Amino acid sequence: MDWQVIAIIVIPLVSVILGAWLQRGLERKPNLIAYVGNISSFDVQKTMVYTHILVVRNSGKLAANNVRISHWKLPEFFQLSPALKYHTEDNEDGTKDIIIEKMVPSEQVTISYLYLEPFTINNIHKDIKSDEGYAKILSVFLSQQYPRWIRNSSAILIVMGVFATIYILFLLVLWLYKLSNIV
Numbered sequence: 001m002d003w004q005v006i007a008i009i010v011i012p013l014v015s016v017i018l019g020a021w022l023q024r025g026l027e028r029k030p031n032l033i034a035y036v037g038n039i040s041s042f043d044v045q046k047t048m049v050y051t052h053i054l055v056v057r058n059s060g061k062l063a064a065n066n067v068r069i070s071h072w073k074l075p076e077f078f079q080l081s082p083a084l085k086y087h088t089e090d091n092e093d094g095t096k097d098i099i100i101e102k103m104v105p106s107e108q109v110t111i112s113y114l115y116l117e118p119f120t121i122n123n124i125h126k127d128i129k130s131d132e133g134y135a136k137i138l139s140v141f142l143s144q145q146y147p148r149w150i151r152n153s154s155a156i157l158i159v160m161g162v163f164a165t166i167y168i169l170f171l172l173v174l175w176l177y178k179l180s181n182i183v
Contacts, residue, residue, distance in 0.1 A: 031060030032135035
């Protein structure tokens with residue numbers, strides 16, 4: 001087998017993939033994530049009262065500027081926690097935004113909403129964005145949190161499995177190459 005040909009093909013591919021992966025991991029930029037939680041409804045004297053929370057977090061390495069939490073219909077009663085400086089803005093299309101001027105890295109804000117019928121959670125939120133881009137909306141579910149040693153052990157076993165699979169595939173290709181030279 002000609003190792004120079006394999007090296008000429010494989011090394012640039014591995015370098016490009018590794019470079020893209022490193023650049024993505026080390027890039028300094030804001031990263032807004034958000035999720036909805038704690039959805040509740042109450043029947044108060046034959047009137048339905050609804051509540052839910054929206055959590056917005058900057059999990060990036062730079063501050064997010066002009067974070068706009070857009071609403072189709074903004075309920076009259078809402079509260080930001082922790083209390084921070086914000087303002088609301090009416091848009092031409094009838095929507096309304098809560099605007100937070102700056103969210104530093106690792107900052108998180110929880111917005112609690114309280115509303116009556118005909119509002120529902122489906123006709124409140126529009127989108128979340130900043131000057132740097134849109135927020136990623138996460139689907140959150142409860143799950144058990146395992147100890148760090150179990151998570152690290154699992155990661156090591158996964159990496160070992162990937163390398164073993166690559167090695168076996170390499171041996172298979174080598175065997176097929178030798179087999180084709182025999183025939």
